[in-house]
Amino acid sequence: MSKPILQEENVKMNASFSGKEEAIRETGKILAEKGYVEEAYIEAMLEREELTSTYMGNAVAIPHGTEDSKNLINESGLSIVQVPDGVDFGDGKMVKILIGIAGKENEHLEILQKIAVICSQEENITKMLDASDEQTLLSQFEEVN
Template identity: 40%
Template sequence: MLEKEKSDITYIGNGIAIPHGMNEAKKYVKKSGISVIHYPNGIQYDENKAYLIIGIAGGDNDHLEILQDLAVKLSDEDYVDTLVKASNMDKFLEIFNQ
């Protein structure tokens, strides 16, 4: 992920960054998954303000599928706004898993 951030900014707009590793690193992923960090007040992410940082670790071709699914889901500004305004983790997960 750190190498990817050095070469490409992973901020995708709408208050969201999706850091992920380089293709060469996929062989080190034991199990595909994501991690989510929610900053209700936002943080400075490069030159942008990010509210959600969603890290991706994907082995084989899972990486692209996860990235595509997230990009489509998170392109809806109302959905993202609802996520950002979630009052607790349970509510966040309920919305995120829709």
């Protein structure tokens, strides 16, 4: 049986980073440590960021691997990193919520779509930033699992 796409252990609260590379590494590290992806997927996430920013607006970034890193995904999973003070993603874009995605086969499109809907509502982002624990933050993502 595969594990849930998103669980409490996949959430990191109150993180702070020196820059976006460190933030993306942490987001990927959670996915790797929980067995969703191989370690090399983290590099693919950084590569992806070089190609095009994963900043989505509303203080959210959704780092994920490149097309050719799909073979490094063991099963679909998400990681969420809350950065109350924000991390600079360049061009004045401050990210306070990072959502790492690893989608097996074409599941990532479905997952991305659900996340995009959740993150397009500013009140949901505010709730995620105001959340004092993993469970409260996760409650914003119930329809993803």
